[in-house]
Structures are given as C-alpha cells and as structure tokens.
Amino acid sequence: MYGCAMSLYDKIPNNVNLSSDRRLTRALERWQPNYMNWWMEMGPEGYQAHDVYLRTAISVEAGGWAHYDYVKMPDYRWGIFLAPPEQDRTVGFGDHYGDPAWQEVPGEHRNMLRNIIITQGDTEPASVEQQRRLGKLAPSQYDLRNLFQVNVEEGRHLWAMVYLLHSFFGRDGREATEELLERSSGDADKPRILDAFNEPIEDWLSFFMFATFTDRDGKYQLRSLAESGFDPLSRTTLFMLTEEGHHLFVGESGVARVVRRACEVLAGGEDDPRRAGVVDLETIQRYVNLWYSVSVDLFGSEVSTNASNYFSAGLKGRNNEAQYDDHMALDGTYEVVQDGANGWETRHAPMRNAMNEVLRDSYIAECRRVLGRWNRVIAEFGIPYQLTLPDKRFHRKIGFYRNLHVDPGGRRLSEQAWLARRDEFLPSDADKAFVMNLMRPVFDVGKVANWIAPPTHPINGMPLDWEYVRKED
Ligand code: BYC
Numbered sequence: 489m490y491g492c493a494m495s496l497y498d499k500i501p502n503n504v505n506l507s508s509d510r511r512l513t514r515a516l517e518r519w520q521p522n523y524m525n526w527w528m529e530m531g532p533e534g535y536q537a538h539d540v541y542l543r544t545a546i547s548v549e550a551g552g553w554a555h556y557d558y559v560k561m562p563d564y565r566w567g568i569f570l571a572p573p574e575q576d577r578t579v580g581f582g583d584h585y586g587d588p589a590w591q592e593v594p595g596e597h598r599n600m601l602r603n604i605i606i607t608q609g610d611t612e613p614a615s616v617e618q619q620r621r622l623g624k625l626a627p628s629q630y631d632l633r634n635l636f637q638v639n640v641e642e643g644r645h646l647w648a649m650v651y652l653l654h655s656f657f658g659r660d661g662r663e664a665t666e667e668l669l670e671r672s673s674g675d676a677d678k679p680r681i682l683d684a685f686n687e688p689i690e691d692w693l694s695f696f697m698f699a700t701f702t703d704r705d706g707k708y709q710l711r712s713l714a715e716s717g718f719d720p721l722s723r724t725t726l727f728m729l730t731e732e733g734h735h736l737f738v739g740e741s742g743v744a745r746v747v748r749r750a751c752e753v754l755a756g757g758e759d760d761p762r763r764a765g766v767v768d769l770e771t772i773q774r775y776v777n778l779w780y781s782v783s784v785d786l787f788g789s790e791v792s793t794n795a796s797n798y799f800s801a802g803l804k805g806r807n808n809e810a811q812y813d814d815h816m817a818l819d820g821t822y823e824v825v826q827d828g829a830n831g832w833e834t835r836h837a838p839m840r841n842a843m844n845e846v847l848r849d850s851y852i853a854e855c856r857r858v859l860g861r862w863n864r865v866i867a868e869f870g871i872p873y874q875l876t877l878p879d880k881r882f883h884r885k886i887g888f889y890r891n892l893h894v895d896p897g898g899r900r901l902s903e904q905a906w907l908a909r910r911d912e913f914l915p916s917d918a919d920k921a922f923v924m925n926l927m928r929p930v931f932d933v934g935k936v937a938n939w940i941a942p943p944t945h946p947i948n949g950m951p952l953d954w955e956y957v958r959k960e961d
Pocket residue numbers: 604605607608611612615642681682683684702703704705706707709710785786787788789790791792793794795804844886
C-alpha cells in the first residue's frame with residue numbers, strides 16, 4: 489500500500505497553488521490512497537516494479553514541461569496542471585456569449601457541468617483497466633514503454649477531473665471521485681459510463697486501433713471542452729491535449745507498422761500473410777470497422793437535447809469554435825440522415841441540437857486523413873488494396889441508427905443478411921483467435937515481434953535499441 493509520508497503538495501507537481509489550499513489538499517490526501525489501491529489492482533499487470541523510461545509533466549512552460557527518466561509506475565508523479573490563464577477571457581459561444589468566463593461554477597448549470605466532468609473522468613481509468621493485461625504480450629520494449637506512458641497519462645487525466653470535482657463541487661463532487669474508482673470496465677454491475685470503455689482490449693492490434701480511434705474521440709471531446717466558459721475546465725483540458733498527441737501517435741504508427749509488415753510479406757510473394765505469421769489487410773480492415781464504429785458512438789445522438797443544453801449554457805463548444813462565424817447557433821440547421829419509408833432521408837436539425845453530429849463530422853474528417861496515411865504505406869509497395877472508413881451508420885449502438893443493420897458502405901441490410909455477413913465486416917472469433925495467437929511477448933532490447941514492423945520514431949531521441957523498460961536489479 490502506498491501511504492503519503494511526504495506532504496501531498498510536495499508529491500504532486502502542480503501549478504494550482506496546492507500548498508496554500510488546505511481544504512483541497514486534505515481532500516486529495518484522502519483520495520490518493522484509494523487511487524493507489526486502484527492503480528495497483530486495476531493498473532498494468534506484472535510491471536509495477538519495473539523501471540520504465542517515462543515522460544513526466546513537471547510544468548506547463550512551452551517546450552519545458554516534459555521530463556524523461558526511469559520511474560516505477562507507482563512512483564509516477566501524477567501532477568495537476570492547468571494551461572496558463574488567458575487575460576480577460578470571455579465565454580465564446582451560447583447564451584452567455586461575450587460574458588466574462590467563469591472562475592467558479594455557475595450555479596444554474598452546476599449539474600450539467602458535473603455530469604460532463606464525471607463522464608470525461610470515467611473514461612480515463614476505464615482505458616487503463618481495458619489495457620491492463622497488454623504488457624505481458626508486448627511486441628517490443630519500445631511498445632511496452634509507450635503503453636505505460638499512455639497508461640500513466642490517462643491516470644493523470646483522471647487526476648485532472650478529480651481536481652475539478654474536489655475543488656469546485658463540494659460533497660457530491662467528493663462522492664463522484666470515489667465512484668470513479670468503483671465503476672470498472674466491463675463490470676456486469678458497475679460498468680464504465682460509455683460503451684467503448686467496456687469493450688475488451690485483449691491484443692495489441694486492438695490497442696493500436698483504440699489509441700487511433702478512441703483516443704481521437706478524446707481529442708475532439710477535450711477540444712470542445714477546452715472552449716468551455718468554465719475557465720478551470722478549459723485550462724485543464726487544454727493541458728491534457730498536449731499529452732493526447734502522443735497517444736494518437738502510438739495508435740497511428742502502431743497500425744501503420746502492422747500494415748507495413750503485411751505489405752512486406754505480400755510483396756515478398758506470399759499471398760496469405762497469415763501463413764507468415766502476419767496479420768492480413770482484410771483482418772486489419774475488420775479491426776478498423778470495429779474500433780471506428782464504437783468510437784463514432786461516443787459522440788452521442790445525432791440530435792440531442794443534452795448537446796443543445798451544453799452549448800446554450802456555454803459549457804461545451806465545438807472543435808475550434810473560432811473557425812465558426814456564428815457563436816450563438818440559434819438560426820442555422822445541420823443535415824442529419826434518418827431512415828425513412830423510402831430509405832435514407834436527409835433532414836435539417838436545429839444547429840444547437842446537432843452539436844454532437846457537428847463534432848462527430850470533424851472527427852470523421854480527421855480519421856479519413858489517418859486512413860489516407862495508412863494507404864500510402866500500402867501504395868509504397870504497389871499493392872492494389874485500400875483501407876476504407878466504414879459509413880458512419882455502420883454498427884451503431886447509440887443514436888438514429890442503433891437498431892438498424894447497415895453494411896460498411898452504408899446500405900441497409902435485413903437482419904438475416906447482417907447475420908450471414910457479419911464476419912465479413914467485423915473481427916470474427918477466428919480472426920481474434922488468430923491475432924491473439926501472434927501475441928508472444930518480445931522483451932529483448934532492440935528486438936521486435938514478427939507480426940509488426942520495427943518502430944521508426946525514437947522516444948526522446950533515444951535509439952530504438954534503448955532499454956526502455958528494465959527489471960529492478
Ligand atoms: N455509451 O443526448 P445523448 C477520452 C448516453 S474519450 C453509453 O445522445 P449526449 C479517452 C448519454 O450519456 C472522451 N451511453 O448524448 C479516450 C445520455 O445519458 P443520460 C470522453 C451513451 O449527452 C481514450 C444518453 O445516452 N469525454 O477522453 O449529448 C482513452 C442520451 O445522450 C453514449 C466525453 O465524452 C455511449 N457511447 O452526449 C482515455 C465528454 N453516448 O445523460 C480517455 C463528456 C451517449 O440521459 N461527455 N450516451 O443518462 C459528453 O459530452 C456527452 O456525455 C457525450 C454524450 C458526448 C458522451
């Protein structure tokens with residue numbers, strides 16, 4: 489068990505003046521041991537005593553915030569950082585447009601704000617839980633280290649939301665922080681709030697897909713919260729975004745390396761990469777279909793009263809609100825497609841109610857660019873195959889399309905046709921078993937598993953055969 493011999497504000501790097509806030513310090517001191525128990529029980533399995541070459545956030549100064557060193561994960565200093573304040577910041581959208589940004593919780597919007605912070609906070613530990621068994625199957629030390637970097641930063645993101653709940657919400661905020669450690673990914677009684685965070689992540693291809701598509705939902709949700717009129721939420725999410733970049737890199741480059749390996753084998757004359765112990769492009773496509781579709785669900789319903797209320801209240805904006813001319817969004821409409829008597833029918837939803845769809849569409853545009861970069865790898869080898877992003881109506885569990893069967897091209901299917909063709913679209917049990925069977929850990933310095941190409945981007949300028957993770961002497 490990890491106690492707190494040192495005073496907490498020495499242990500927690502922060503720029504929120506923790507040492508002068510006794511009430512907050514006491515609240516965090518009570519919560520911290522529960523967090524450590526959770527980390528030891530639900531965090532990365534089998535590597536808590538290893539030294540890992542990790543980056544720690546120690547300040548928010550541009551360029552200078554990242555500090556690299558070997559640390560044991562339980563000793564990681566989960567800090568509390570807010571991006572620097574912007575002078576005279578005002579609410580950037582909604583009914584309070586132009587008012588001074590709030591430094592305290594606006595009373596009338598308290599419950600909505602709390603729910604947003606809880607939902608955001610819930611995803612962070614959930615992802616750590618989902619990924620807890622991957623260490624034992626890592627394809628290289630480099631990848632192992634990246635997994636743990638992502639895990640400790642998701643832990644820090646939880647701290648960021650817990651800071652807000654403790655600091656600004658009193659008793660029910662405190663209770664919410666306990667519940668964040670009680671719910672658990674995939675649990676039958678107390679699951680995580682959002683569906684994608686209850687999906688199992690058992691193999692590294694799934695992890696790379698998750699970091700590409702699900703962490704990217706994180707990026708877009710955080711960007712919309714960075715627009716918030718509640719300044720502490722804006723500033724904390726802005727800083728979280730600086731860490732998110734690496735998570736997205738881990739995902740995209742990970743998948744790119746799996747794609748590259750498949751192409752190398754195909755280009756070498758083998759027509760079935762599986763015979764060479766490598767994932768085939770068709771299977772990679774099915775993993776894309778799965779993780780993209782569960783991540784697309786994370787934006788909520790196409791037409792949503794919640795989304796309209798969040799926007800009106802000035803709590804949650806759009807991605808890069810500054811790119812829009814009209815920050816009231818009272819008049820405009822947005823196109824949404826619904827299934828009707830004659831197939832898909834386009835209708836125009838009031839703009840404020842369509843905010844989930846607006847954000848989802850900006851996310852989709854970025855996902856399309858990622859696929860384009862993966863396809864460039866395939867094109868390099870002259871292989872006539874392209875990965876595609878499925879239609880956004882494919883395999884949905886939330887919103888307009890939730891009870892419909894839709895193929896990746898966006899065509900409605902009968903239930904019978906869906907059942908007959910499901911394994912063409914989504915990873916089958918056989919696919920998962922094949923991928924799982926490739927997951928043999930490689931821990932030798934500089935070595936990489938056969939199913940994935942070597943990494944190309946060193947961490948902090950260290951060579952690729954650097955000892956990124958080492959066992960305690
Ligand atoms: N699963 O009006 P609706 C990240 C619920 S990821 C289950 O459609 P709303 C990360 C919804 O809660 C970013 N339930 O939705 C990534 C509502 O329930 P209540 C996380 C869902 O509220 C990787 C009901 O359905 N941050 O950081 O407009 C690793 C009707 O809701 C789902 C956020 O999400 C679902 N997929 O929008 C680590 C930001 N979708 O209230 C971390 C905060 C909807 O009726 N969250 N429901 O009981 C929000 O802004 C919104 O809650 C949502 C949903 C965008 C998620």
